Amino acid sequence: MIIGVDFDDVLVNSSETFAAFWNAVHGTSFKKEHFTHHEFHRNWGATPEDVAKMWMRFSKAESHKFTPAAAGAKSMVARLAQFHKLHVVTNRPLETDKETYQLIDVHFPGIFSDIHFCTKNGGTTRAQLKSDVCRKIGSGIMLEDHPHGAQQCAADGIHIYLFDQPWNQGAFPLLPGTIVRVSSWQDKILETLLP
Ligand SMILES: [Mg+2]
Numbered sequence: 001m002i003i004g005v006d007f008d009d010v011l012v013n014s015s016e017t018f019a020a021f022w023n024a025v026h027g028t029s030f031k032k033e034h035f036t037h038h039e040f041h042r043n044w045g046a047t048p049e050d051v052a053k054m055w056m057r058f059s060k061a062e063s064h065k066f067t068p069a070a071a072g073a074k075s076m077v078a079r080l081a082q083f084h085k086l087h088v089v090t091n092r093p094l095e096t097d098k099e100t101y102q103l104i105d106v107h108f109p110g111i112f113s114d115i116h117f118c119t120k121n122g123g124t125t126r127a128q129l130k131s132d133v134c135r136k137i138g139s140g141i142m143l144e145d146h147p148h149g150a151q152q153c154a155a156d157g158i159h160i161y162l163f164d165q166p167w168n169q170g171a172f173p174l175l176p177g178t179i180v181r182v183s184s185w186q187d188k189i190l191e192t193l194l195p
Contacts, residue, residue: 002139003080003193004130005112007090009145010070010163011077012103017067021058038147038167052093052123059096069107072185081111083195088115089133089142091149093123131156141193143182154178161190 008014019030022044035043041051058064080086092100094117104112114137120127131153134142144150145163147170154160160179162168182189 001083001141001193002085002087002113002137004087004089004116004134004137004139004142004158005077006130006142006144006146006149006163007088007092007100007104007115009165010143011073011088012067012069012107014067015165017063018055018058021061021063022054025054025057033166036166036169038170040167043167049124056093056095056122059092059099064099065102065106067103070185074107076185076190077108077111080190080193084193085113086111087133087137087139088112089118089130089139090116091118091123091130091146093117094120094127095122131158134158150179 005011015032015035019032022028023030030044037043041048044051077086088104090100097115097117100115100117104115116128116133116137118128118130118133119125129152130142130144130149134140134153135156139158141159141161142150142153143161143163144153145165145168147162147168150160150162150168161182162179164181164183180189
């Protein structure tokens with residue numbers, strides 16, 4: 001099979017590193033558990049444009065290179081890659097491709113067949129929908145943490161494994177058989193993707 005995998009807060013713990021970067025710049029004390037709104041700028045009390053600008057700064061900063069892999073991600077994606085073709089499908093801006101490839105090389109060398117960036121112009125413009133990427137690469141499965149991305153793909157018939165995060169705990173329709181909640185990379189439900 002071909003499986004699409006989101007990058008931030010699925011494969012790597014970006015929100016924690018980004019919060020530390022934001023806090024250092026703004027003198028705030030945000031932690032990931034504060035981010036309960038799925039529209040991320042609301043968590044920061046900032047505009048979407050401000051968050052996009054800070055994300056670009058963060059991507060080019062030294063601290064970005066130390067973004068850790070999510071717990072259990074390395075071993076599980078290595079197991080999945082033995083049987084499936086894995087593609088990263090991310091809303092990161094195209095302009096952060098170099099930094100993203102570097103981070104993937106650090107944590108997941110040789111694992112992914114391709115990386116697809118879904119935004120451009122520093123994240124302010126959508127380049128493509130995740131569901132369009134899935135269709136293009138022939139993937140019927142997406143591992144995702146964002147409720148909008150999940151719902152949009154699910155509406156297009158893509159089976160979603162939704163990774164638990166503070167911002168996806170709110171009420172939104174978990175379509176039976178289409179969106180399945182996953183607690184972490186150690187969740188036994190992911191073993192069903194193995195032969
Ligand atoms: Mg994500």
